[in-house]
Amino acid sequence: MDYYSQTISRLIAELGHLPGVGTKSAQRLAFHIINMPEEQVRQLADTIVTAKTQVRFCKECCTLTDSDLCPICSSDKRDHRQIMVVENSRDLAAYEKTGQYNGVYHVLQGAISPMLGIGPNDIRLKELLVRLQGDVDEVIIATNSTVEGEATAMYLSKLLKPTGIRVTRIASGVPVGGDLEYIDEVTLLKAFENRKEL
Amino acid sequence: MDYYSQTISRLIAELGHLPGVGTKSAQRLAFHIINMPEEQVRQLADTIVTAKTQVRFCKECCTLTDSDLCPICSSDKRDHRQIMVVENSRDLAAYEKTGQYNGVYHVLQGAISPMLGIGPNDIRLKELLVRLQGDVDEVIIATNSTVEGEATAMYLSKLLKPTGIRVTRIASGVPVGGDLEYIDEVTLLKAFENRKEL
Numbered sequence: 001m002d003y004y005s006q007t008i009s010r011l012i013a014e015l016g017h018l019p020g021v022g023t024k025s026a027q028r029l030a031f032h033i034i035n036m037p038e039e040q041v042r043q044l045a046d047t048i049v050t051a052k053t054q055v056r057f058c059k060e061c062c063t064l065t066d067s068d069l070c071p072i073c074s075s076d077k078r079d080h081r082q083i084m085v086v087e088n089s090r091d092l093a094a095y096e097k098t099g100q101y102n103g104v105y106h107v108l109q110g111a112i113s114p115m116l117g118i119g120p121n122d123i124r125l126k127e128l129l130v131r132l133q134g135d136v137d138e139v140i141i142a143t144n145s146t147v148e149g150e151a152t153a154m155y156l157s158k159l160l161k162p163t164g165i166r167v168t169r170i171a172s173g174v175p176v177g178g179d180l181e182y183i184d185e186v187t188l189l190k191a192f193e194n195r196k197e198l
Numbered sequence: 199m200d201y202y203s204q205t206i207s208r209l210i211a212e213l214g215h216l217p218g219v220g221t222k223s224a225q226r227l228a229f230h231i232i233n234m235p236e237e238q239v240r241q242l243a244d245t246i247v248t249a250k251t252q253v254r255f256c257k258e259c260c261t262l263t264d265s266d267l268c269p270i271c272s273s274d275k276r277d278h279r280q281i282m283v284v285e286n287s288r289d290l291a292a293y294e295k296t297g298q299y300n301g302v303y304h305v306l307q308g309a310i311s312p313m314l315g316i317g318p319n320d321i322r323l324k325e326l327l328v329r330l331q332g333d334v335d336e337v338i339i340a341t342n343s344t345v346e347g348e349a350t351a352m353y354l355s356k357l358l359k360p361t362g363i364r365v366t367r368i369a370s371g372v373p374v375g376g377d378l379e380y381i382d383e384v385t386l387l388k389a390f391e392n393r394k395e396l
């Protein structure tokens with residue numbers, strides 16, 4: 001990329017390392033940044049460093065947050081006896097957006113993946129087990145419906161069986177608004193298996 | 199976005215203002231940045247500010263560069279009597295990638311667009327006219343093949359007519375490797391109009 005000066009090339013290269021940003025997008029972002037008011041650029045750079053240095057794991061649920069306890073774990077309006085286990089903070093946010101779930105979460109910060117060499121000790125399972133020694137009614141496993149997510153769900157359900165706590169898994173099936181024609185066979189079969197009486 | 203802590207929300211919001219970055223991508227980028235090593239994050243922030251503060255317009259061709267004169271304008275291996283006029287530095291890079299053009303450039307930093315209120319005085323036209331007082335053989339207009347690019351090309355060709363300098367426009371037609379079936383009618387007509395004897 002010697003069509004650009006060194007400073008611009010470096011910015012394009014560094015932006016290009018971000019996920020989902022190819023060379024073309026990186027160029028577009030770089031020139032956008034160069035054309036932004038200096039004030040805004042400094043603020044962006046500052047926000048990036050602040051986020052990196054200030055954000056840590058919630059002591060309770062292991063989600064990424066600014067303080068020792070995340071807003072959900074420190075809220076007394078939430079049902080702390082119902083714990084939904086998710087893979088990451090974005091999945092937590094996805095359920096929060098529904099506005100209907102009133103329990104708390106546990107963020108594994110990953111999923112078991114023998115392919116990537118991620119075992120049970122590499123995700124935040126120990127922290128979950130510690131929490132389960134308290135007063136817990138139900139653990140809802142809401143890991144993704146992927147190979148890794150399902151493997152993690154299986155592992156977790158076996159691990160939790162001896163505790164006697166109710167363990168549930170979110171349902172698999174046809175997404176609401178989904179057209180059967182465009183849905184893969186595995187999902188269609190799951191939806192059939194999990195059919196409900198009307 | 200109160201599903202995330204304040205610092206994370208702010209990072210997502212600021213990243214979301216960049217072009218081509220929607221809320222989902224901004225979330226993905228934000229969590230990627232938070233998971234990057236601190237060293238790399240500081241470097242990214244630093245590169246962003248450096249690019250903004252160090253990059254300026256080349257005194258000669260108005261492209262974005264680190265020094266007073268860009269590498270192309272300061273090279274004596276280039277033909278300074280042939281000037282290709284482009285809209286922005288990315289278009290310059292696109293022609294440089296061909297590796298075949300040996301002239302120099304003039305970067306307008308925009309195109310005339312009455313819709314957006316961008317007139318001839320808002321782009322780097324005056325700088326081009328100053329350069330044309332020197333020894334110039336040909337001006338190649340390589341603005342985009344869009345409404346704005348064509349309007350700019352028309353304006354420029356009329357403006358340059360009295361100077362007696364040879365003014366050319368890059369060809370419009372079917373892209374190499376393009377399948378006629380998938381090409382729009384306007385391009386097909388242009389390709390027909392601009393047909394060449396074999």
